[in-house]
Amino acid sequence: MLLSTNAWAEENKMILLDDFMKERENISEPDALYLSYRCLSYYYNLSGILSVGGKREIELNEEVESLKLDFINIGWRIWQFIEEDAGRETNFDAYEDNMVKSITKMAKSYQNETNASWNNTGSYFNDYINSDGNTCKIIHENFQLP
Numbered sequence: 001m002l003l004s005t006n007a008w009a010e011e012n013k014m015i016l017l018d019d020f021m022k023e024r025e026n027i028s029e030p031d032a033l034y035l036s037y038r039c040l041s042y043y044y045n046l047s048g049i050l051s052v053g054g055k056r057e058i059e060l061n062e063e064v065e066s067l068k069l070d071f072i073n074i075g076w077r078i079w080q081f082i083e084e085d086a087g088r089e090t091n092f093d094a095y096e097d098n099m100v101k102s103i104t105k106m107a108k109s110y111q112n113e114t115n116a117s118w119n120n121t122g123s124y125f126n127d128y129i130n131s132d133g134n135t136c137k138i139i140h141e142n143f144q145l146p
Helices: 017-022 029-050 055-085 092-121 127-142
Strands: none
Touching: 017 029, 017 127, 029 055, 029 092, 029 127, 055 092, 055 127, 092 127
């Protein structure tokens, strides 16, 4: 019996970021935190792809590293708002723990998606990955950090 190369791959159950945003009239602080985590996960996955490339990929990876730091800081700021609204003291260690736990599964989903795309098309970038990448660019442009 022949198995496809994706037979053991986990299915990506994350909806497109664009669809996530369209489903909401207003983006709440927890939604904004989720978006920052998703984009951070997207860029962590992109770092893995770019690490196997040449000079151009190394240059792009420097930009991705900067975007990752931005999304860590965006998430931290949103975390502070959420904690303050709940009357809790903000703690970066608690934020970092929450962030790592949250992005681990998300990054794995992106990795599965890019690997499946590579196996099916020879490109890591399919419609799903391109759409989320474009949405993360828009999110990054629209988040304002004090």
